[in-house]
Amino acid sequence: MKISLLFRNPNSGNFSIENVFNTLKPYLGKCCNYQISSYSSSGFLNRLRIILEAQNFKSMLVHVSGDITFTNLLLSKSVITFHDFEFIHRAKGLKRAILKLFWVTLPAKRATKITVISKATEDALNKLVHVSQEKVQLIYNPITIKKESRPIQELKFGVDEYVLCIGTKKNKNLEAVIKITQENKIKLLVLGELNSEQELLIEDKALFQNLINVGEKELVYLYQQAAMLCFCSFEEGFGLPIVEAQYLGCPVITSNCSSMPEIAGDGAMFVDPYSSLDIKTAINMLFSNENSRLDLIERGLENCKRFQPQLIAQQYLDLYKEILGC
Numbered sequence: 001m002k003i004s005l006l007f008r009n010p011n012s013g014n015f016s017i018e019n020v021f022n023t024l025k026p027y028l029g030k031c032c033n034y035q036i037s038s039y040s041s042s043g044f045l046n047r048l049r050i051i052l053e054a055q056n057f058k059s060m061l062v063h064v065s066g067d068i069t070f071t072n073l074l075l076s077k078s079v080i081t082f083h084d085f086e087f088i089h090r091a092k093g094l095k096r097a098i099l100k101l102f103w104v105t106l107p108a109k110r111a112t113k114i115t116v117i118s119k120a121t122e123d124a125l126n127k128l129v130h131v132s133q134e135k136v137q138l139i140y141n142p143i144t145i146k147k148e149s150r151p152i153q154e155l156k157f158g159v160d161e162y163v164l165c166i167g168t169k170k171n172k173n174l175e176a177v178i179k180i181t182q183e184n185k186i187k188l189l190v191l192g193e194l195n196s197e198q199e200l201l202i203e204d205k206a207l208f209q210n211l212i213n214v215g216e217k218e219l220v221y222l223y224q225q226a227a228m229l230c231f232c233s234f235e236e237g238f239g240l241p242i243v244e245a246q247y248l249g250c251p252v253i254t255s256n257c258s259s260m261p262e263i264a265g266d267g268a269m270f271v272d273p274y275s276s277l278d279i280k281t282a283i284n285m286l287f288s289n290e291n292s293r294l295d296l297i298e299r300g301l302e303n304c305k306r307f308q309p310q311l312i313a314q315q316y317l318d319l320y321k322e323i324l325g326c
Helices: 016-028 044-056 069-074 086-090 093-110 119-128 174-183 196-200 216-225 240-247 260-264 276-288 290-307 309-324
Strands: 003-007 032-036 061-065 078-082 113-116 136-138 162-166 187-191 208-211 228-231 252-255 269-271
Touching: 003 016, 016 032, 016 061, 016 309, 044 069, 061 069, 061 309, 069 078, 069 093, 078 093, 078 309, 086 093, 093 119, 113 119, 113 309, 119 136, 162 174, 162 216, 174 187, 174 196, 174 208, 174 276, 187 216, 216 240, 228 240, 228 276, 240 252, 240 260, 240 290, 252 260, 252 276, 260 269, 269 276, 276 290, 290 309
Parallel strands: 003 032, 003 061, 061 078, 078 113, 113 136, 162 187, 162 228, 187 208, 228 252, 252 269
Antiparallel strands: none
16 A cells, blocks of 8 residues: 655645644554655646646555645545635635635545545535535544643743733634733733734733744743633634643633534633623633633543544544555
């Protein structure tokens, strides 16, 4: 059994998908080889080169993950993984139609099997294109983070003093959390580059800190120091920070919609992301009620056992064997 796992060219600066499969690598064995596209996914010619390059892999099966799903258009046997469809929702008009056709509809029709990382992603896929349910398999993302930590000198808050938010894109609902924490004199640490509108919401800079390009060991430290993770997105394909926080003993507040209840299990406090009162109440409860915090931590540690890399890797291996009949 010979499988090629194909990744996008890393010039994009995004590595979350690669981290998922690098975490699985020790458990997938020698049957899988890792291929990185020689070309960045930009422009028609480069994308055509990516498709043609995949024909050179001497594999019985090619697994395409990430934002180059169109690579399977000329492959006889392929697995594609859909993570989310935010890129479709952001686009409009002709661009949206092209993305839907070449990144979703045609790859989905062409694939031997499709994997999705949450039931929410599967539901979103079904709204975009009709595919047989027998063709689709749910395989969660694994925990990719290790427990090794390194203090970060730039951190100006103390242990259990701050709310941690990760990500600044529109779907992250960061604006609401900034307003709540500023109005209620709560310290907030945000990881990710802010836009100008988000920066304008910060009136008391003593209560706010923003860090970008944080390394993994520093990230572990920030989870461990935080009073809680506030991950109140409107939409997520998976929501990896939820299970990272649970794994590291950080209490989680997250949204009661999209994939978040599915991923968090009973190891989080759920809020309506459209309700500032809901979010404020949850934050205040975790700051004031130590028993609730400890209970949430314990339930989070239990929930994240579902996402151990060896369990997820075995599901992929079973899928490959099913396709190849071995």
